Amino acid sequence: MSEHRHLILRRDGIDVTGVASSLSEALDLMRRRNDLADICALLATRTAELLPVEFAGIVLADDVFGLRLAGASHHTDGRRLLVESQMSAGPVTECLATCDVVALPRLHTDGRWPEFASACADTGIHAAFCVPISSHDTVFGVLALLAETSLSDDDLSVAEILTDVIAVAFLQCDPRHVASTARTRHSELLRSLDTIEQAKGMLSQRYGTSVDAAFDGLWHVSIDHGIGLARLAERVVTRTLDDDTSTALANRFNRRESAPGE
């Protein structure tokens, strides 16, 4: 990878405006509420818009808390299962172990993870790339990219810029305490993610929809009403939604609420 990543933004074919806009959005989120679940969801979505990939996932890792898919570009897409399925052995774990980009431009000829390659091919995925998320020699995650064809060096440089943003969002701390801060942030993130999953379950049951579609509704209401994703999920789970937000959620699923706070 280029050592001067900022220079690639001058090259033709790079969506400079898109990259700048994504960075601006992420920085704004960090400034306003620093909710890691929100930031991961945003950056995963924007990554898939900026790069020629079919799926982008942000996997955060901790020795104690394990691996967790903290953000995904698509939630109703089975491809997220491809990322989750090879957590115990695959390009994600390789990337975490080596702290280096794992590039699989032609999955069917690589040979290292045949089951993963086969599962990918079944969904039209023929290339995979894992970019480490790290800071101060501490690796705490991976940006996992699934694509139909190989990515260029410029595409991967853009991916590295985005991982830098994720790293900044994750830490925001004194460099002397990177490891312990990373674990603290990981703990907070897990709590947020668990709450979001609980809210997905409640909404899916309430409106007779899939859990993935329930997340879609949560995400859009979070964006439209300027409420952090985890905070909105907490209100769903504790049944403390205000009337406006409750109605907005109901409307997303094309139903009318009659009971306030539900």
Added chain:
Amino acid sequence: MVDVARQVLGGEHAGITVHRADHFVALVSTDDVAAHLDERQIVIGQGPIFSVMETGTPTVVADTEDALAQNRWPAFGPVLADAGIRSLLSFPLASGGAHVGAITSYRLTPFFPDPETYTNGLVLAALATEIVLHIEAGLATGVPDGDTERTMSDNAVIQQAVGITAEQLGIPIVDAAIRLRAHAFATDQPLTVLARRVVNGETALEP
């Protein structure tokens, strides 16, 4: 678990309280001092276990003789002073939005936790949460063997099943978390298997 808390967090006394329905219960403590401190908070309705429940974040009191600390809990402060407590750390026990309780460490000297101690407290609280949920579900032996190895998708599915159960039965999320674990044990299946069946609509808990 409380003995581990005392070692990890470095205090002289430690206790775990759980939140059931609308009240707290002192579940276990290292000694009479910790038991007394936890129980007095419950009676008075004030103290770190209430703070962590309200905020969902750890409570740190580095020096109980600090002016801010003295004003924080006007009724519970004297109880701490009588017991000779100069600092405390309290961590929430929570599974997502399910507030289970708190684990509190009490110390006889002023202490502001370093990042490593703070982080260790978070890890300890995460472990204690799962154990307490199983205990509350009536599983005296703690976390069943079949549930100790979970993938990240397993964790997500379990939490989704908790949400579905809470909505189906119209119960608080923490009760749903407990009911799900109790049902898994009663039907002799791993929690992860039960959770997937709930999410897939193959089974539902009865009221």
